[in-house]
Structure formats: C-alpha cells, structure tokens
Amino acid sequence: MNDPRYQIEDTREIFTPALLVFRELLEQNLDSMIRIAGRPDRLRPHCKTHKIAEITRRQLAKGIAKHKCATLAEAEMLARAGVSDIFLAYNLVGPNIPRAVRLLQAYPDVRLAVTADHPQPVAVLGQSLQDAGLSVDVLLDIDTGMHRTGMEVGPDALALYRQIAVTPGLRPGGLHVYDGQNHQTDLAERRAAVHAGWQRVVPFRDQLLSEALPVPRIVAGGTGTFPVYAEINDPALELSPGTPVFYDAGYTAAFPDLPFQVAAMLLTRVISRPGPDRLTVDLGTKACASDPPAGRRLVFPDLPDAEQVRQNEEHLMLKTPHAEQYQPGDELLAIPWHICPTTALHKQVCVISAGRLVARWDVAARDRWLTV
Numbered sequence: 001m002n003d004p005r006y007q008i009e010d011t012r013e014i015f016t017p018a019l020l021v022f023r024e025l026l027e028q029n030l031d032s033m034i035r036i037a038g039r040p041d042r043l044r045p046h047c048k049t050h051k052i053a054e055i056t057r058r059q060l061a062k063g064i065a066k067h068k069c070a071t072l073a074e075a076e077m078l079a080r081a082g083v084s085d086i087f088l089a090y091n092l093v094g095p096n097i098p099r100a101v102r103l104l105q106a107y108p109d110v111r112l113a114v115t116a117d118h119p120q121p122v123a124v125l126g127q128s129l130q131d132a133g134l135s136v137d138v139l140l141d142i143d144t145g146m147h148r149t150g151m152e153v154g155p156d157a158l159a160l161y162r163q164i165a166v167t168p169g170l171r172p173g174g175l176h177v178y179d180g181q182n183h184q185t186d187l188a189e190r191r192a193a194v195h196a197g198w199q200r201v202v203p204f205r206d207q208l209l210s211e212a213l214p215v216p217r218i219v220a221g222g223t224g225t226f227p228v229y230a231e232i233n234d235p236a237l238e239l240s241p242g243t244p245v246f247y248d249a250g251y252t253a254a255f256p257d258l259p260f261q262v263a264a265m266l267l268t269r270v271i272s273r274p275g276p277d278r279l280t281v282d283l284g285t286k287a288c289a290s291d292p293p294a295g296r297r298l299v300f301p302d303l304p305d306a307e308q309v310r311q312n313e314e315h316l317m318l319k320t321p322h323a324e325q326y327q328p329g330d331e332l333l334a335i336p337w338h339i340c341p342t343t344a345l346h347k348q349v350c351v352i353s354a355g356r357l358v359a360r361w362d363v364a365a366r367d368r369w370l371t372v
C-alpha cells in the first residue's frame with residue numbers, strides 16, 4: 001500500500017491473518033473524539049470496539065475517566081486497567097447479578113452503574129447488593145426507537161425509576177439513551193433525529209427532577225450521533241461513542257462528516273491463485289466479522305474492484321483482473337467493514353508505530369469470562 005500512514009517495514013514476525021493497530025492514528029482518533037466532545041470529561045467511551053487494557057490506559061492518561069462497556073468481562077478489563085467509574089450498559093439478569101456483586105468485591109475502588117428496564121431484575125439486583133452491603137447506580141434504559149431494550153418515556157418508566165430510587169442497594173443513576181438506529185448519512189437529517197429524541201427525553205428528566213428524583217447523568221450517542229449531542233449544552237450529558245478508536249469501512253461510508261481515520265486493518269497473505277482472475281487469501285470468517293452481507297465484509301485499498309466471491313472459515317476468494325500480479329505469500333491490507341466484532345476474533349493486535357511492529361496487545365475482554 002502506498003499510503004505512508006500504513007507502511008510496515010518488516011512483516012516477518014506477523015502471522016496472518018492479523019489485526020494491526022496503527023498507534024499514531026489511534027492517538028489522533030482519541031484526540032479527535034475529545035475535540036468533538038469539547039472536554040475529556042464529557043466522554044464515556046464504549047470499550048466494546050477494542051476490549052484492550054492498553055487503549056483504556058491511553059484514554060485515562062488523556063483525562064477520560066468515565067467508561068462504558070457491555071459485558072462483565074469488559075467491566076473487569078476496565079477495572080484492571082485502573083478505571084473506577086464503570087457503566088455496564090447492559091441489563092443484569094440471572095447469574096450475572098451475583099457476578100456483578102463479585103466484581104465489586106474484587107475491585108472495591110470501582111463505582112459501578114448498570115441499566116434496567118424491568119421491575120423484576122431491579123428487585124433481585126437490589127436484594128443481592130443489599131445482602132452484600134454494596135450498592136450500584138442504575139440507569140433507566142430508554143427505548144429511543146431502536147426497539148432493542150429499554151422503555152418508552154411515560155408512566156411505566158417513571159414507576160421503575162421510583163422503584164430504583166427506593167430500593168436499598170440501588171442509586172438512581174440517570175438515563176441511558178442509546179440511539180444506534182440513527183445512522184443517517186446526511187448530517188442535517190441525523191441532527192434532526194437526535195433532537196427529536198432529545199425533545200422526548202428532556203421533559204421526562206424534568207418530571208423525575210420535579211419529584212426530587214436525582215438524574216445525575218444522561219448517557220447518549222454512538223459514533224454518528226455523539227457529535228450532535230456534543231452540541232447540546234446540558235451538564236448531565238455523557239457521550240458514549242465506541243468505534244472511533246479504530247474506525248472502519250462501514251462508518252467511513254456512513255458518516256462523511258466525521259474526521260476519524262482507519263487505525264486498524266487486517267493483514268492477509270495470498271495462499272493460492274486458483275485461476276487467472278482468482279486470488280485466495282487467509283482471511284476467513286474466523287478473522288473478519290461476518291455480520292455485514294457476504295461480499296461486503298472488507299475493503300482492499302490496493303484492490304478496490306476485487307469481488308469477494310466467497311468466504312469460508314479460513315479462506316476468502318477474490319475475483320480480480322489483477323490476480324496475476326500476485327504470488328503466494330504476497331500481502332494485502334484490508335479494512336474491516338465492521339471493526340468491533342472483528343476485534344473480538346483476535347487474541348492479540350499487532351501495534352505498528354512509525355512503520356514498525358512495536359508491541360502486541362491482548363484483546364483481553366474478547367473472553368466472555370476473566371475471573372469473576
């Protein structure tokens with residue numbers, strides 16, 4: 001690849017398929033995230049994209065103290081990296097309730113927040129924490145129209161927030177307003193959608209406050225929408241993008257207004273040339289997320305017109321008129337369409353700085369279970 005940002009001097013120690021992280025670009029993405037937010041303390045980035053303690057520590061060093069995650073393993077990775085303000089944006093049910101208690105016992109400096117959208121687990125969570133002499137913040141999960149989790153603002157949501165407020169072991173932690181459905185490419189349309197949702201949230205928050213129920217934070221936004229929330233001057237707002245650290249081809253296409261650069265790419269090698277217009281590379285579904293439709297899971301900057309004909313677990317078959325320019329062992333860089341689930345397929349990332357392999361970082365929270 002000719003782009004100087006992605007030069008690598010020596011790849012002999014990089015086994016493929018490998019996920020490479022370009023450290024300078026990662027740093028620039030973190031700085032862009034802070035610049036858009038205005039200040040690091042307005043951010044609560046989601047760690048699901050990287051799941052890596054070293055990246056969490058870079059964020060802490062830049063003044064980002066509040067963090068968000070989706071699994072207890074991610075929460076434990078954050079705690080081990082030194083984060084004390086952790087929001088597990090996930091409804092705890094079943095054995096994950098005693099697990100959260102164990103997490104707090106193992107990491108007593110952590111202040112944990114979780115989400116809820118139903119009275120039954122709220123009652124169980126409260127009882128478990130009370131029994132252990134501990135407490136957590138509970139954010140009411142608002143359904144912004146994504147219909148994944150959460151409650152519509154209204155009387156049931158109000159009743160649940162009241163329940164949280166009176167349950168020993170639980171503290172009313174505010175509102176969780178994730179709007180992952182707002183993927184409008186046009187910024188004006190995205191802005192209008194965010195403001196329409198915000199107009200429903202604010203009167204509900206005011207209703208809670210009028211009952212003397214504290215609403216210490218409203219956690220909002222993914223990559224596409226956090227710049228819009230950042231424009232809203234509300235001291236309770238916390239902005240929770242995840243993808244900007246690495247970025248990917250999907251968001252590059254979806255959000256032309258955003259300044260983030262691709263900081264993670266897959267390195268792959270040609271393993272076969274089964275026909276004059278065919279290349280097979282070692283980039284199967286076990287190395288690259290397969291939630292994007294087949295044929296659109298990767299972008300090859302050096303082979304933009306290559307057709308991704310078929311993908312097996314360890315093989316990707318490409319059709320390209322340039323196939324004869326390649327020999328087995330030749331390397332290609334590929335940009336994942338969706339980086340977050342791609343990262344989770346790799347035990348480690350290879351860190352490239354100034355064109356050199358300088359470190360390998362464990363994708364620690366790719367495991368579902370660390371110690372608690």
Ligand SMILES: Cc1ncc(COP(=O)(O)O)c(C=O)c1O
Pocket residue numbers: 046089178180221222223224240241242243244
């Ligand atoms: C609850 C929640 N918050 C934040 C994010 C981060 O969003 P993005 O990937 O657009 O940065 C996600 C992404 O899935 C999410 O599910």
